[in-house]
Amino acid sequence: MDEIKIFSPATVANVSCAFDILGFALDEVGDQMIFRKTREKGLKIEMKDSMNLPTDPLQNVAGVVGLAMLEKADPDFGILMEITKGIKPGSGIGSSAASAAGAAFGINKILNEVFSINELVEFAMIGEALASGVSHADNVAPALYGGFTLIRSLHPLDIIPLSAPKNLYVSILHPLIEVKTKNARRILKHSVSLKDAVVQWANIAGLISGLLLEDYDLIGRSMVDTIVEPVRSILIPLFDELKKAALDAGALGSGISGSGPSVFALSKDYDKANQIAEAMKGVYQNSGIDFEIHVSGINNQGMRIIRD
Amino acid sequence: MDEIKIFSPATVANVSCAFDILGFALDEVGDQMIFRKTREKGLKIEMKDSMNLPTDPLQNVAGVVGLAMLEKADPDFGILMEITKGIKPGSGIGSSAASAAGAAFGINKILNEVFSINELVEFAMIGEALASGVSHADNVAPALYGGFTLIRSLHPLDIIPLSAPKNLYVSILHPLIEVKTKNARRILKHSVSLKDAVVQWANIAGLISGLLLEDYDLIGRSMVDTIVEPVRSILIPLFDELKKAALDAGALGSGISGSGPSVFALSKDYDKANQIAEAMKGVYQNSGIDFEIHVSGINNQGMRIIRD
Numbered sequence: 298m299d300e301i302k303i304f305s306p307a308t309v310a311n312v313s314c315a316f317d318i319l320g321f322a323l324d325e326v327g328d329q330m331i332f333r334k335t336r337e338k339g340l341k342i343e344m345k346d347s348m349n350l351p352t353d354p355l356q357n358v359a360g361v362v363g364l365a366m367l368e369k370a371d372p373d374f375g376i377l378m379e380i381t382k383g384i385k386p387g388s389g390i391g392s393s394a395a396s397a398a399g400a401a402f403g404i405n406k407i408l409n410e411v412f413s414i415n416e417l418v419e420f421a422m423i424g425e426a427l428a429s430g431v432s433h434a435d436n437v438a439p440a441l442y443g444g445f446t447l448i449r450s451l452h453p454l455d456i457i458p459l460s461a462p463k464n465l466y467v468s469i470l471h472p473l474i475e476v477k478t479k480n481a482r483r484i485l486k487h488s489v490s491l492k493d494a495v496v497q498w499a500n501i502a503g504l505i506s507g508l509l510l511e512d513y514d515l516i517g518r519s520m521v522d523t524i525v526e527p528v529r530s531i532l533i534p535l536f537d538e539l540k541k542a543a544l545d546a547g548a549l550g551s552g553i554s555g556s557g558p559s560v561f562a563l564s565k566d567y568d569k570a571n572q573i574a575e576a577m578k579g580v581y582q583n584s585g586i587d588f589e590i591h592v593s594g595i596n597n598q599g600m601r602i603i604r605d
Numbered sequence: 606m607d608e609i610k611i612f613s614p615a616t617v618a619n620v621s622c623a624f625d626i627l628g629f630a631l632d633e634v635g636d637q638m639i640f641r642k643t644r645e646k647g648l649k650i651e652m653k654d655s656m657n658l659p660t661d662p663l664q665n666v667a668g669v670v671g672l673a674m675l676e677k678a679d680p681d682f683g684i685l686m687e688i689t690k691g692i693k694p695g696s697g698i699g700s701s702a703a704s705a706a707g708a709a710f711g712i713n714k715i716l717n718e719v720f721s722i723n724e725l726v727e728f729a730m731i732g733e734a735l736a737s738g739v740s741h742a743d744n745v746a747p748a749l750y751g752g753f754t755l756i757r758s759l760h761p762l763d764i765i766p767l768s769a770p771k772n773l774y775v776s777i778l779h780p781l782i783e784v785k786t787k788n789a790r791r792i793l794k795h796s797v798s799l800k801d802a803v804v805q806w807a808n809i810a811g812l813i814s815g816l817l818l819e820d821y822d823l824i825g826r827s828m829v830d831t832i833v834e835p836v837r838s839i840l841i842p843l844f845d846e847l848k849k850a851a852l853d854a855g856a857l858g859s860g861i862s863g864s865g866p867s868v869f870a871l872s873k874d875y876d877k878a879n880q881i882a883e884a885m886k887g888v889y890q891n892s893g894i895d896f897e898i899h900v901s902g903i904n905n906q907g908m909r910i911i912r913d
Contacts, residue, residue: 318807449811449827457814457823488796491832498806499626502813503757506765509817515765519757524799 299334301406304601305399307384308391309561310435313520313552314500318448320439322596328395331379332403338375345381358393358424359400365423366404370411388471389559394436397424402600415454429478443599461595462511466570470577471559473587476532481556489524497524513565520550533558538580546576607642609714612909613707615692616699617869618743621828621860622808626756628747633901636703639687640711646683653689666701666732667708673731674712678719696779697867702744705732710908723762725749737786751907769903770819774878778885779867781895784840789864797832805832821873828858841866846888854884
């Protein structure tokens with residue numbers, strides 16, 4: 298394959314109680330990336346948006362992924378990536394993951410699919426490490442697999458794809474403020490009481506059961522995070538009000554997307570998802586803080602090929 | 606209904622990583638109980654075995670359950686319970702739960718099913734509180750529901766029945782030593798590191814996924830408990846050797862049943878389950894410690910009516 302254009306989805310990691318082990322992909326929010334075989338060896342990056350991300354592969358999340366793949370595969374050609382970001386960096390909906398996972402997927406296509414999907418996850422994690430200092434998979438795995446993905450273990454990598462229940466939608470409010478993943482991680486407590494941990498894992502078990510049994514009420518009542526959300530939410534202006542507005546508007550549950558600042562809410566109907574987004578917007582519109590709103594279905598496919 | 610005879614199953618609670626939130630019921634091990642309407646009001650108990658359990662209802666696990674139900678329902682007749690224990694008290698495979706849940710189920714039949722199944726769980730928990738000082742549902746819920754049951758919350762009670770994968774078997778070695786639930790609870794650490802908690806809930810999510818997706822390998826590799834088992838296993842002689850023998854003989858996974866001293870192992874084939882039981886027996890037979898062995902399928906039905 299000489300050229301391919303793909304859509305690489307935004308993702309929501311953590312998903313309330315399921316801190317560090319679960320994520321899901323979005324259908325309608327993501328980056329577009331073109332990969333083109335070049336005679337000249339090596340990797341070149343062109344950014345086709347106004348987000349001012351570095352084009353030096355060593356400084357670019359997609360770049361470090363591509364360099365590692367080219368070093369491993371050692372092809373007798375090079376690759377040009379054209380990236381049009383649809384996800385703002387620092388949003389908490391997997392901007393770096395979309396770049397990293399998209400690069401892994403697209404470059405693998407140009408390399409005639411020499412790597413397995415789990416190898417692509419491992420390559421994409423190199424990009425995550427550059428972006429946040431932590432090599433994690435809870436955004437890149439759902440971006441590549443689609444649906445909800447459980448990361449049972451990182452070493453060895455053990456990813457369990459869980460397809461999403463039908464008609465599940467997400468509403469997201471992204472406050473345009475910066476919450477560094479590093480800082481959101483630093484404020485976490487290092488230990489938890491066994492009692493709180495048991496409550497958390499009961500809810501995680503309920504959430505996984507709800508997803509697999511397509512029990513929407515169970516999904517909703519399991520979306521309770523008593524460990525991470527109370528700490529991290531202090532970094533997000535009006536978090537409690539946003540969550541309350543989403544729940545009052547009929548959301549199944551709501552929480553912090555990744556390490557924030559985006560706040561997401563799940564619902565089982567597209568109209569409802571739009572009403573929830575409106576309710577969240579209502580909380581922010583007089584706050585003086587700029588924001589973006591996204592409403593999307595869950596992407597059960599992962600990367601989408603736009604043209605090949 | 607004037608009389609009913611039932612089989613009330615043994616149960617395995619905790620199930621490795623899923624401390625305090627999961628249990629499953631056994632098909633071939635349990636108590637038999639007869640319930641008979643009497644003209645005289647009140648509750649009478651006859652024990653039909655040699656285990657010397659008290660027949661005073663206030664001192665008997667099934668008794669306190671029955672008294673609470675009769676007080677609530679206030680029928681114009683009484684009930685006689687004849688109990689033939691098949692499960693030794695203190696085994697760690699839900700002896701008190703079988704009595705408590707069996708009483709709740711049987712008495713409800715004589716009362717023409719005035720109580721819902723979740724009310725039966727609540728009544729049965731009164732018996733558990735008498736037996737161990739802690740009102741928990743991870744044995745009585747699977748005894749009543751059958752299969753695997755997730756207890757997402759106790760207050761309010763939220764039980765999620767998860768039917769067991771086909772052809773799942775359990776092998777159990779019960780060392781005839783006493784491990785008091787109170788003591789097994791007392792030695793637990795009160796706090797855990799967030800890192801360990803995340804590992805545990807990743808495995809719990811894997812175990813639930815494995816059960817619902819009928820992925821036996823996933824069930825097996827998720828049966829890792831880094832929090833409770835390392836502490837409690839010191840109360841069980843030769844625990845590490847038992848577990849290794851079970852795994853070497855082909856078990857999917859192995860752990861402490863409830864708070865011990867029984868040790869269980871899961872497998873996906875009845876012959877294999879017997880081989881595993883033999884291997885566990887091999888560890889104990891020259892130990893000088895008396896023991897019992899059980900091999901059973903998973904009970905997906907809960908209480909079984911033998912005669913009505």
